[in-house]
Amino acid sequence: MGLLIKNAMIVNADKIWDKPHDILCEEGKITKIASGIATGGHETIDASGKKVLPGLIDIHTHLRQPGREDKETIETGSRAAVKGGFTSIMCMPNTNPVIDNAMVVEFIIREAKRVGLCNVYPVGAISKGLQDGELTDMAELKASGCLAFSDDGKAVLNSRLFRLAMEYAKMLDVLIIEHCQDPLLSAGGVMNEGVVSTRIGLKGDPGISETVTVARDIEIALYLNARVHLAHMSLKRSCELIRFAKSQGVKVTAEACPHHFVLTDEACGSFDTSTKVNPPLRSKEDVQAIKEAIAEGTIDCIVTDHAPHTKEDKEVGFDTAPFGLIGLETSLGLTVTELVKGGFIDLAQMVDKMSSAPARIAGLASKGVIKQGFDADITIIDPDKEWTVTREGFVSKSKNSPFIGRKLFSQVEYTICAGKVVYKF
Amino acid sequence: MSWKHKHLLGLADLSREDLELVLETAKSFKEVSSRDIKKVPALRGKTVVTLFFEASTRTRISFELAAKRLSADTLNIAVNVSSTSKGETLLDTARNIEAMNVDAMVVRHSSSGAVFLLAEGLNCSVVNAGDGCREHPTQALLDMFTLQEKFGRIEGLKIGIVGDILHSRVARSNIWGLTKLGAKVTVCGPATLMPRGIEALGVDVCYDLKKVLKQSDAVIALRLQKERQQDKFLPSLREYSRLFGIDQAKLNEGSDHLIVMHPGPTNRGVELSADVADGKQSVILDQVTNGVAVRMAVLYLVLGTKVSEGG
Numbered sequence: 191m192g193l194l195i196k197n198a199m200i201v202n203a204d205k206i207w208d209k210p211h212d213i214l215c216e217e218g219k220i221t222k223i224a225s226g227i228a229t230g231g232h233e234t235i236d237a238s239g240k241k242v243l244p245g246l247i248d249i250h251t252h253l254r255q256p257g258r259e260d261k262e263t264i265e266t267g268s269r270a271a272v273k274g275g276f277t278s279i280m281c282m283p284n285t286n287p288v289i290d291n292a293m294v295v296e297f298i299i300r301e302a303k304r305v306g307l308c309n310v311y312p313v314g315a316i317s318k319g320l321q322d323g324e325l326t327d328m329a330e331l332k333a334s335g336c337l338a339f340s341d342d343g344k345a346v347l348n349s350r351l352f353r354l355a356m357e358y359a360k361m362l363d364v365l366i367i368e369h370c371q372d373p374l375l376s377a378g379g380v381m382n383e384g385v386v387s388t389r390i391g392l393k394g395d396p397g398i399s400e401t402v403t404v405a406r407d408i409e410i411a412l413y414l415n416a417r418v419h420l421a422h423m424s425l426k427r428s429c430e431l432i433r434f435a436k437s438q439g440v441k442v443t444a445e446a447c448p449h450h451f452v453l454t455d456e457a458c459g460s461f462d463t464s465t466k467v468n469p470p471l472r473s474k475e476d477v478q479a480i481k482e483a484i485a486e487g488t489i490d491c492i493v494t495d496h497a498p499h500t501k502e503d504k505e506v507g508f509d510t511a512p513f514g515l516i517g518l519e520t521s522l523g524l525t526v527t528e529l530v531k532g533g534f535i536d537l538a539q540m541v542d543k544m545s546s547a548p549a550r551i552a553g554l555a556s557k558g559v560i561k562q563g564f565d566a567d568i569t570i571i572d573p574d575k576e577w578t579v580t581r582e583g584f585v586s587k588s589k590n591s592p593f594i595g596r597k598l599f600s601q602v603e604y605t606i607c608a609g610k611v612v613y614k615f
Numbered sequence: 616m617s618w619k620h621k622h623l624l625g626l627a628d629l630s631r632e633d634l635e636l637v638l639e640t641a642k643s644f645k646e647v648s649s650r651d652i653k654k655v656p657a658l659r660g661k662t663v664v665t666l667f668f669e670a671s672t673r674t675r676i677s678f679e680l681a682a683k684r685l686s687a688d689t690l691n692i693a694v695n696v697s698s699t700s701k702g703e704t705l706l707d708t709a710r711n712i713e714a715m716n717v718d719a720m721v722v723r724h725s726s727s728g729a730v731f732l733l734a735e736g737l738n739c740s741v742v743n744a745g746d747g748c749r750e751h752p753t754q755a756l757l758d759m760f761t762l763q764e765k766f767g768r769i770e771g772l773k774i775g776i777v778g779d780i781l782h783s784r785v786a787r788s789n790i791w792g793l794t795k796l797g798a799k800v801t802v803c804g805p806a807t808l809m810p811r812g813i814e815a816l817g818v819d820v821c822y823d824l825k826k827v828l829k830q831s832d833a834v835i836a837l838r839l840q841k842e843r844q845q846d847k848f849l850p851s852l853r854e855y856s857r858l859f860g861i862d863q864a865k866l867n868e869g870s871d872h873l874i875v876m877h878p879g880p881t882n883r884g885v886e887l888s889a890d891v892a893d894g895k896q897s898v899i900l901d902q903v904t905n906g907v908a909v910r911m912a913v914l915y916l917v918l919g920t921k922v923s924e925g926g
Contacts, residue, residue: 385812389627391727391749391787394811461728505704507726509747 192216193609194232198242200560203542215566215609237570240603243541244560245277245567247548250493257286262498262587268307270518270586272613275602277567278309284343290315290326292334299335307612314339316355322348332364337552340367345403353410360416367419368407375399380509382455382470390459395470401427408435411442420444422495424469426479433488443490443551448524451480463504463511464590485534491547494521498588516586523598526573531599566609575601618916622734622741625750626791637912641760645908657915658687661718665691668724674744678721681910706736713737719918740917748782754878755788757909761902770797775827778837778886781808785878790816803827807848824859828869835876836861836886852885862888874898
């Protein structure tokens, strides 16, 4: 008994199929793609009129468990993920305890399996306790399930340690993800430094805190001929640096978040603390540059940087509120609305940015494409259906979204993970 | 001309007419403070709470006196910030106080924009007594009142604001207010304490204090927080004082009708020398006197006017 998706208009990164096909999923894999596959006792979904994509993959999310289960858990985060069309997510290590030892990795994987909604891949810490001092036991962490390493939440400020981490990661063939933000330059900034921060008197974080780290990391990657993945790029200048590095053959990849291509720092003028995020919301010019960089490929993929916080934590003054906003449930809608409907990319490119490229970057070889023999992770959407973001609609434990009230295109109709329906609208 | 605002959160939100109305109203209240019986019944039965999350003496007592001279009942609450950072949120604290049927809350908080959170979450009027680096509207209003008194107008005046512009809510409120009333504002201070893109607010930037003193009708010297040196914005207070401190010698080279203002408290010998602070060009004590009148006007307007919607 398998799952049969009838009349599927398949959208892969390399091709938007022009005729409907049937997809048969058995034992967690896609076993057959053809026209008129016999129903033969399989559970059947009719995908007529919808688009059928490889399951979305978010390589940058925060699940808060262990440690801050009041903000999010692996269970509620998984629920938010599948509602947003994601079948695989990578969770960042700034939990308590930190994901810097095999026990925590094993706990997360076990809990995610128990929840059984989507694949959860823990990202290991680069430095023990995120303290920027000593490297973690990366080989052991890899053996227990980490595909990537990051001190996300902050940059590895110690340049020598970062060099060593990249060398070591190269040997193990795992990914290093860098949160590019020099804390000495940020100097306690809570929003983008510019005319808006000057006007409203909030402490500015200058764009150079990001770009000097981008430039440093590119130089180290070039020197070592090693891979580096730059998290949540927010600036025009960062895109220029990455474009140049790629033209020189540096093994650099980069990601961007929907809030950085939808909102500008003007949004902080409302003092709504859900607009307080790291890196901060930038200028109009930066927003435009990020969209263009996604379209032309300088930015490889789109991630959520889903960062849940409780109402109590966010209902304080702007400068004391924690950084971050939730994104798992709005990422697809924002991307379709702003980038696809906005004419920057087509649906196939979107599949690349939200599934194929993340799979490639993270090393998930059997994901990111709808193809016989690949994992049966599939997201069925209606890209033209409009819906409104509401506070009550979020299944995430936290509601810190600056997009509440916004109308978005693209409804997730079904999310299928390992051949099993894990979400149905 | 009528007042339509339930709150006073900043001068950025006010129109020229609003500003003129406050200054006009303050003029009549100034007279009240010079009487033998310094009291009018305008706000009898109203309760005004000052809720200060940052230390302050003169602003708080100025508001308190203003409320008392309008016959309002007053209550002063100083909140130790460390106790609110645990558990109870800012809004919780304010809601608890409001639950005792308060009509207006005068709030000072170290977070820029904190007053917006309160104005949105409370039913009473909120008056901003300084929020972070954002605005200190009543200080700017009393500065403008004093300028109006001294020069008979604000339109066309040339005003220099000198010091730590980056962290100054007094500077920001004055920039909004003065430019709306047609004054020409020049900001002057160390480049490390000059916020990026300040020109977009309609001011000129000048790093040469002597030039500013020469061209201005009035200068507002800002208080320099001593922590700025520890934060490495400044090499030393001595160097600051040499470049941006106003002493009599520098003043003598300035315009002959120049007046010197300061929001207080003054670091004597840093931003102003003692002889300048006490000198004949200083109007610092007039500012303090006018502060009460301006705050009476503000409380009267936000509480004395029926407003259907928040503004």
